Structures are given as C-alpha cells and as structure tokens.
Amino acid sequence: MSELSNTLPKCISLGPIFFVIGLVMFKSVLISTVLFAFSFVSLAGDKVILRQSEMMTIEPKGLSYHARMDTGAENSSLHATELEIIGGSAKKMKKNIGKTIAFTTENEQGEKKRMEAKIVDTSTVSNSQGTETRYIVQLPIRFEGKTHKVDVNLRDRSAMEYKLLIGRSFLKKGYVIDVSKKKLIGEQAKINVKEAGLVFNTRIDSGAVQTSLHAIDIHIEDEDKVNMKNNIGKKITFTTVNEKNKRKTIKTYVYGTSYIRNAQGDETRYTVMLNLGQKGSEHLVRVNLRDRTKMGYKLLIGRNWLQGRYLVDVTK
Structure with a gap:
C-alpha cells in the first residue's frame, strides 16, 4: 500500500506534462495539414481545368478535333494516313529521324488536311492491338487561345472515335483533368452553331436523346433516294434558319441516320457532326436534321450534347 501511495502522486504529476506535449504535437500536425491544403489549392489554382474531352486545334492548318485527354499516355497521338x-x-524508321514527313489527317467531321512536320523520334507502343512503332513529330496544339508545341505520334486512327488523343506532355504545360466538371444551364439558352455562325434561341430538352437542328433544302451528292444508309459519308448541303430569320448554308458530310419516334409519328433523319455551344466553348455533337419550320425552337438540345458537361436547372 505504501508503494502504491508513493507511486500515485508521480503518475498524477506527469499527466499535465503528457497533456501539454500531446497538445503541442496536435497543433503541429494541424498546422502542417492546413499549410499542405493551402499549398495544394494554390497549385491547382494556377492550372487550367480540362474536361475529359475538349475541342483542340492543330496549327498552322487550323484543323479542329474533339480531343480526348489521356493521362495514361506520355505523348499525344494524331490520326494520320498516307505517310510520306x-x-x-x-529502311529503318530510326534512320528517318530529322527528315520531314508529310501525312494526311482527318477530323471527326471528315475535314482533311495535308500536313508536314519534322520527325523528332520514333516510339514503340504496346496496347491491346499489339506492338507497333510510330513516328513522333512536334506539332503546335491550340486550346482556348494558348498554343503549345508538343510531341505527337502519328497513327491510323480511322476506326477510333477520337482522332486526337492528348497525352501528358501537353497536360504538363499547366492543365489538370476533371472528368466530372459540369456547368449549369437553364431550360433555354443561346447556342451557337459554329459551322453556320448563327446563334439560336434553344430549347434544352433532357427528354430527347439527340440534338435536332432545323434544316431545309437538303442536298446530298450522288444521293441514293431508296436507301438512306447508302448516303453515309457523302457530302451534304443544307440551309438552316434561326428565330430571327437569319439563314446560312452548311456543307459537311452525312455522319449517319437516326430513327426518331415522337408524337408526330416515326421518321428516319440524316445526322451530321456539328460544333454547338456558347460562343468560344462549342463542342462537337451528333445532330439530326429535320424541317422545324412550324416549331417554336429551330434548335433542340438533347442529352447527347448535355451528357457529362451540363446540369439542367429549370429555375435559371
């Protein structure tokens, strides 16, 4: 009992000391955490946030692509055919480093350009399709007014949805990816059709799968009038008119056909790829063409334009 009596006061006297030490350590950890958080926010604040896909342009030819961000790839990759x-x-690809290569590239809308660039390296890439060696060139890529010259490998991406992949060498120039980044949009919006240079007072319709544009005087080069599907890939010309009766003629390619069922009945429409959005932030989307003369809205925005980018707020 006497031993316990002698020990107890010592334990009690040490308690406040341990408490003070613990408090100091807690404050140190808290301060470090706060400082780290502030430094992280500051770091992110200096960078441009990109969505998982953005419109980007290859200079100096000015050909725009619906580009996919790929943080798994070091270099960007561009659709290229007819390499010369x-x-x-x-005989050996490595021996061509330093030479100029000419190639044809095509975006999602079927627009083609012949380009030339100096070969800076070769790259052997292994993926699900196997292993292949590609030429690497340096190309200037522009996004929202800023141009960066980066390494780009050339390959035939005909069968792929995205003709331009953006790799880490571009993203390291001051970009971060937010795959969930979305904007708010109301039930109506002013939407620009870039190819026409016309702004439409648009109805945002989350009930519609696909976007629909008013189109008249549709003409297809060498048209098959029996089977619409046989016209896919052919040149198409049509006139569109906005609510202010401003009209423009658009020339592009038939991307596909779309079977539509609504209150007016069933019909099959041609679809094309067009850049739609608020001026300066348009993105490529599949649009079906129909005569909307009798309708209040000449452009109807469907879910395929909204998906992954916008939240609809009907109170806006």
Whole structure:
C-alpha cells in the first residue's frame, strides 16, 4: 500500500506534462495539414481545368478535333494516313529521324488536311492491338487561345472515335483533368452553331436523346433516294434558319441516320457532326436534321450534347 501511495502522486504529476506535449504535437500536425491544403489549392489554382474531352486545334492548318485527354499516355497521338518521307525513306524508321514527313489527317467531321512536320523520334507502343512503332513529330496544339508545341505520334486512327488523343506532355504545360466538371444551364439558352455562325434561341430538352437542328433544302451528292444508309459519308448541303430569320448554308458530310419516334409519328433523319455551344466553348455533337419550320425552337438540345458537361436547372 505504501508503494502504491508513493507511486500515485508521480503518475498524477506527469499527466499535465503528457497533456501539454500531446497538445503541442496536435497543433503541429494541424498546422502542417492546413499549410499542405493551402499549398495544394494554390497549385491547382494556377492550372487550367480540362474536361475529359475538349475541342483542340492543330496549327498552322487550323484543323479542329474533339480531343480526348489521356493521362495514361506520355505523348499525344494524331490520326494520320498516307505517310510520306520527303526525299525518300530509309529502311529503318530510326534512320528517318530529322527528315520531314508529310501525312494526311482527318477530323471527326471528315475535314482533311495535308500536313508536314519534322520527325523528332520514333516510339514503340504496346496496347491491346499489339506492338507497333510510330513516328513522333512536334506539332503546335491550340486550346482556348494558348498554343503549345508538343510531341505527337502519328497513327491510323480511322476506326477510333477520337482522332486526337492528348497525352501528358501537353497536360504538363499547366492543365489538370476533371472528368466530372459540369456547368449549369437553364431550360433555354443561346447556342451557337459554329459551322453556320448563327446563334439560336434553344430549347434544352433532357427528354430527347439527340440534338435536332432545323434544316431545309437538303442536298446530298450522288444521293441514293431508296436507301438512306447508302448516303453515309457523302457530302451534304443544307440551309438552316434561326428565330430571327437569319439563314446560312452548311456543307459537311452525312455522319449517319437516326430513327426518331415522337408524337408526330416515326421518321428516319440524316445526322451530321456539328460544333454547338456558347460562343468560344462549342463542342462537337451528333445532330439530326429535320424541317422545324412550324416549331417554336429551330434548335433542340438533347442529352447527347448535355451528357457529362451540363446540369439542367429549370429555375435559371
């Protein structure tokens, strides 16, 4: 009992000391955490936030692509066919480094350009399709007024949805990816059809799968009038008119056909790829064409334009 009596006061006297030490340690950890959080926010604040796909332009030809961000790839990748080494090709690809390569590239709308660039390297890529060696060139890529010259590998991406992949070498220039980044939009909005240079007073319709644009005087080059599907890939010309009766003619390619069922009945419409959005932030979307002369809205925005980008707020 005497031993316990002698020990107890010592334990009690040490308690406040341990409490003070613990408090100091807690404050240190808290301060460190706060400082780290502030530094992280500051770091993110200096960078431009990109969605998982954005409209980007290859300079100097000015060809725009609906580009996919790919943080798993070091270099960007561009759809390229008809590759030709100016002055003749060596047997080994490595021997062509430093030479100029000419190639044809095509965006999602079927617009083609012939480009030239200097080969800076080759890259052997392994993926689900196997292993292949590609030429790497440096190309200037522009996004919202800023242009960065980055390494881009060339490959045939004909069968792929995205003709331009943006890799880490571009993203390291001051970009971060937010795959959930969305904007708010009301039940009506002013939407620009970039190819026409016309702004439409648009109805936002989350009940519609696909976006629909008023189109008249539709003409398809060498049209098959029996089977609409046989016209996919052909040149199409049509006139669109907005609510202010401003009209423009658009020339593009038939992307596909779409079977539509609504209150007016069933019909099959041609679809094209167009850049739609608020001026300066348009993005490529599939649009079906129909005569909307008798309808209040000449452009109807469907879920395929909204998906992954916008939340609809009917109170806006």
